Amino acid sequence: MERVDIMGFDNFVGQEKAVEIFKRGLSRKKLNHAYLLYGSEERGKLTFAFLAARAINCLNSQEGACGDCVSCQKIEKGLHPDVTIISPQGNNIKIEQLRQAKAQASYRPNEGEKKVIVIKEAHLMSLPAANSLLKILEEPPFYLVFILITSDLALMPYTIVSRCQLVPFNQVPANEIFQFLKEHEQLGSFPEEQLKTAATLADGSIGQAIKIVSSTEWQERRKRYFQMSRDIVLNSDTDIFSCIEELMEEEKILDFFDFLESILRDCLVYQSTEEESLIINIDYLQEIKGIKNKSYRKLLKMIREVERFKKNSGLPLNKRLALEALLVKLKG
Ligand SMILES: [Zn+2]
Structure with missing residues (x-):
């Protein structure tokens, strides 16, 4: 047979x-x-x-x-x-x-x-x-x-x-995930850049990578998160709070802060090493490289504030107050 x-x-x-x-x-x-x-x-x-x-x-x-x-x-x-x-x-x-x-x-x-x-x-x-x-x-x-x-x-x-x-069930290396996606019957035709991003962000999971590549909603949300993250990192004048309130209603707030933290981490790593290959969010490689006006210490402080917020978010605190306090700290 x-x-x-x-x-x-x-x-x-x-x-x-x-x-x-x-x-x-x-x-x-x-x-x-x-x-x-x-x-x-x-x-x-x-x-x-x-x-x-x-x-x-x-x-x-x-x-x-x-x-x-x-x-x-x-x-x-x-x-x-x-x-x-x-x-x-x-x-x-x-x-x-x-x-x-x-x-x-x-x-x-x-x-x-x-x-x-x-x-x-x-x-x-x-x-x-x-x-x-x-x-x-x-x-x-x-x-x-x-x-x-x-x-x-x-x-x-x-x-x-x-x-x-x-x-x-082990973490699959990103290059193996990328190879799998490239040879995939339906997904193989997606732009190589997109497949690479998905493989890098999939946290060692083929299932996650497939979800990332095939979900336009995921891509859209990511775009929106990046916009907000950049505004926060660069201390822009946009009304971050109302954007964040929207996320709170969608119960996506922790999701967003995970993303923000990974962007801050990328900025930090790139500033100290100038090594592109260490950037996780490779679909925003150029933008991350472009964020130059933040000091290492400032970025580190922001990461700590976000981490503290995430850690406390399970507590029955007033989320709105906690968020306001966080945004003030991030700006300061
Ligand atoms: Zn059978």
Whole structure:
């Protein structure tokens, strides 16, 4: 048979380790009973979990997902009786959800090779839910595979972590992301500059990079943020406060301050090194290079003020007052 069977896994650029772990388990028919996929958001963990569920139950292939068979199709549409997805309800995953899944898992697969239970944001399991999972992880039926997903490994109970095979989702280097985007069927035709920017800003995540390139809303928002940031850095006379109030209404205020901080950081780095390659916001390279009239100390002070504001923003303070105070400090 053609090697279409491993199609899918090979698309996980930069996640060779995760792919290798699964392919090994599949090809030797020695799947672990529990995997824990961990790494920051937007690194493709959920997509990978679905692919793994398909590969485990694919009717055509022993080492991957064909994408065409009844089983692959059903899993993709969320209709497969042997694949269960558990997501947080509200702020956590409740014991009742685990109980239901365990009840379903108490009998053998209907159609597939194995029953697969995917637990999204597994670190949000309540303590009773985690304890209930622990019991089944200690004595799992042979036909059951758990795929746990977390963006915060440190919050997972050690007793659970120690019973899973750990599958890391790493930060993908920007040049690999750029290469991926360039070769992408739909996105490859975008201007190279835009692809480079997305790869640099994606924080090691292919998913994030794709989102950046394909979202015009994202580009527009960025334009607006840059305008405001420049006005703040250059102390222009525009009415920054009313712009910021708008953002407050859109609940984008922290988003904006993250952006402002990254611009300030870029200005600081460029002023002290004159090294273009260290600038993160490369789509504003020329503008950042052009901001020259701020001293190193002043920029550093601004960064600290923004950081302090962000740190306190979770507190029940009067946001308007806090913002006014911040703007005065940034201007001063
Ligand atoms: Zn298949």
